[in-house]
Amino acid sequence: xxxxxxxDEFRIGIAEVDHEHQVLIGxxxxxxxxxxxxxxxxxxxxxxxxxxARVSAHFALEEKDMQARRYTxxxxxxxxxxxxxxxxxxxMDEHSExxxxxxxxFANRLAAWFGGHFKTYDARLHSFLQAQR
Ligand SMILES: [Fe+2]
Numbered sequence: 001x002x003x004x005x006x007x008d009e010f011r012i013g014i015a016e017v018d019h020e021h022q023v024l025i026g027x028x029x030x031x032x033x034x035x036x037x038x039x040x041x042x043x044x045x046x047x048x049x050x051x052x053a054r055v056s057a058h059f060a061l062e063e064k065d066m067q068a069r070r071y072t073x074x075x076x077x078x079x080x081x082x083x084x085x086x087x088x089x090x091x092m093d094e095h096s097e098x099x100x101x102x103x104x105x106f107a108n109r110l111a112a113w114f115g116g117h118f119k120t121y122d123a124r125l126h127s128f129l130q131a132q133r
Contacts, residue, residue: 012118017122031054047101048088
């Protein structure tokens with residue numbers, strides 16, 4: 001089973017962006033499938049580190065676009081990105097203390113953030129970018 005199922009509430013209605021978000025979630029699921037039952041500390045650390053890196057790369061592209069187009073909501077949008085990256089960091093810290101990763105809790109935290117961010121920050125940003133074309 002996938003770690004994170006695509007949900008209708010993730011959809012913002014701009015095909016290109018929805019596709020990118022589906023790819024990101026697919027990537028997270030692939031990393032999770034590759035981790036499988038291997039719960040050695042190092043493997044879980046690598047898994048979380050890789051997710052942090054991929055999500056961060058996705059955000060960096062979006063932030064580059066925002067800056068290039070002088071998007072007025074850049075600071076608050078970026079702050080919401082930082083909030084998820086900090087959350088992933090916290091999960092990494094929790095894991096290194098407890099030695100345990102609760103997959104379901106991790107998935108729920110990601111899904112809650114995606115569900116909130118895509119529909120608000122990303123929907124506003126991408127309709128702004130589209131209007132400029
Ligand atoms: Fe975003």
